[in-house]
Ligand SMILES: Nc1nc2c(c(=O)[nH]1)N[C@H]1C(S)=C(S)[C@@H](COP(=O)(O)OP(=O)(O)OC[C@H]3O[C@@H](n4cnc5c(N)ncnc54)[C@H](O)[C@@H]3O)O[C@H]1N2
């Protein structure tokens with residue numbers, strides 16, 4: 001059995017070179033920017049007022065000073081003249097500051113009668129002007145790789161980038177295996193259950209910017225598995241669920257090997273998730289997840305998510321760890337890295353009492369996987385521990 005870190009390193013060696021495509025800005029949210037993009041314009045393109053008020057000369061600002069209003073500058077409509085001594089323009093937020101003016105007095109600090117304004121007694125030194133290029137300048141870059149969040153999309157829009165180079169969304173074939181499985185909505189026989197991991201994993205993948213494709217459930221016999229694995233061959237990544245352990249009906253490794261799979265590793269010193277397998281089948285990376293529902297989804301977080309991020313050109317990094325104080329004491333850990341389903345609260349992190357890898361109710365109630373290294377000694381409440389937010 002290899003360590004989680006070693007398994008992840010071997011998995012990253014299977015990551016294919018990401019491919020780029022261009023998409024409309026509206027479709028770029030959540031995708032990974034694949035090339036640096038460069039602003040073709042400056043923002044704001046001119047010194048702009050940040051408030052509604054009057055534009056005038058800073059040197060003339062003093063208590064009770066009077067100015068003549070000679071025009072108006074609004075957003076989208078500049079004032080074409082020049083503001084001279086003793087003059088001002090009405091100005092609104094976002095408007096270009098007129099020639100000659102270098103200060104905006106907010107209207108709350110002004111009394112206006114006809115074309116004349118009188119300043120109040122406490123104007124302050126803030127000019128209320130956003131300099132040209134205060135946000136960004138032509139030539140500034142948004143650097144790749146980067147998963148584009150809503151603020152990034154707004155920034156690209158402001159830079160006038162209508163089409164965005166992004167990594168192609170990896171197509172991921174998900175193959176559930178087992179005679180006991182039926183799809184949600186179907187009527188299970190007396191010995192059957194509903195395929196659940198499949199859907200949890202598809203949801204994880206969709207949230208990572210991949211395109212999950214559910215294959216028909218493969219039955220626990222070689223022809224069915226072989227047919228299903230052959231169907232998966234056009235994907236960028238094949239994920240199988242179940243049939244990974246040592247039982248008589250656990251056939252995935254054997255059938256995949258028969259089809260020419262080059263195995264990178266099988267079995268990882270972790271809990272849950274021990275019978276994890278990975279390799280390449282027909283040139284396509286393949287990850288064989290254990291069937292137990294929590295095992296499959298924990299492996300989804302610890303292995304599939306970093307892999308799919310790397311497939312989109314993001315750095316090859318393990319799931320990010322956070323730290324929190326333990327709310328309760330814990331006994332020592334065994335030889336496998338333990339990903340304990342846990343809850344964060346005001347007094348720290350608490351692992352659930354029940355850690356069986358079949359319990360989806362416990363996983364659904366968890367917001368953290370408390371990570372315990374192999375042979376981690378007993379811990380007392382208050383000690384800092386690492387966790388993966390989920
Ligand atoms: N003698 C041993 N037995 C087992 C070992 C072992 O080391 N020695 N390892 C255990 C561990 S740990 C795990 S994890 C499981 C993994 O088993 P498989 O990957 O072969 O998975 P299955 O046997 O096919 O299924 C296990 C369990 O999960 C249910 N399942 C499977 N697929 C789905 C799905 N898509 N949705 C919902 N539930 C699913 C399945 O019905 C079984 O209950 O092996 C242990 N055994």
Ligand code: MOO
Pocket residue numbers: 270271272273274275290292295296357
């Ligand atoms: O490793 Mo299994 O995944 O413990 O249930």
